[in-house]
Amino acid sequence: MIELIDLSQEIFSCMPVHKTQPAVRVSIHATHEQWEGLSDTGTVSPAVNKLEMGEHTGTHVDALNHMARENFGQSIDTMPLSMFYTEGICLDFSHKSSRELIGASEIKEVCKKDGLEIKPNDTVLFYTDHYRKFYGGKDWANGPGLSADAVRFLGEQKISAFGVETMAPGVSGVSNKDVHRICGEMGFTHYENLVNLHLLIGRGRFRFIGFPLKIRGGTGSPVRAVAVFGETDL
Secondary structure (H helix, E strand, O other), X not given: OOEEEEOEOOOOOOOOOOOOOOOOXXXXXXEHHHHHOOOOOOOOOEEEEEEEOOOOOOOEEEOHHHHOHXXXXXXXXXXXXXXXXXXXXXXXXXXXXXXXXXXXXXXXXXXXXXXXXXXXXXXEEEEOOHHHHHOOOOOOOOOOEXXXXXXXXXXXXXXXXXXXXOOOOEOOOOOHHHHXXXXXXXXXXXXXXXXXXXXXXXXXXXXXXXXXXXXXXXXXXXXXXXXXXXXXXX
8 A cells, every 4th residue: 555655844924934035925816705706705715825935945855056056057947857756765863963964974874774775866865853843943943964075975876866854955054055066066956844754764765756846947946745655666
């Protein structure tokens, strides 16, 4: 039997976003009452909502053109769909503290301890439990993150992407800029603001799906990220 695990945040007005991103606003654009010419019904039934938000809102994937100026033209609509439909594994780094780096040697150690292998074209997810501990709080922006050498190691394994629970893949002011640059140089990407990663720990390989919107020239896109267990082709 196929099991789907939703790895995506809700999108709602005034939700937490990275300080560099626009605020999220969801408002009613039209109601059924307006369309039907009704008044004094005592209810408002939305027919169309208006969304105002950046491409990097909530659970999202970065396009290569977001990584650095040198990746100009490599927008989200040009990236192959195969990058967003992969096999995946989830590594347990829930022992990491705020603003603590995850290094390449630690990734190798966790894989060995848990009997996991990073294969070409994989999506590698990093569970830190930062979302459940700090989402929406004062320490939400101070999550652990990958070091530059960790990201280069992942790139050397020819992965499609990696994913984190936090608002940034590296530690802001320490490794985050380098992490983005290396992804662009080596031609792979990352997901941010994932949830429910604790439900993947100890379960081995799964199908990962994180299709972006086809935004012309887009630097990224919100995704509905999902882990699928029970596929027979893994």
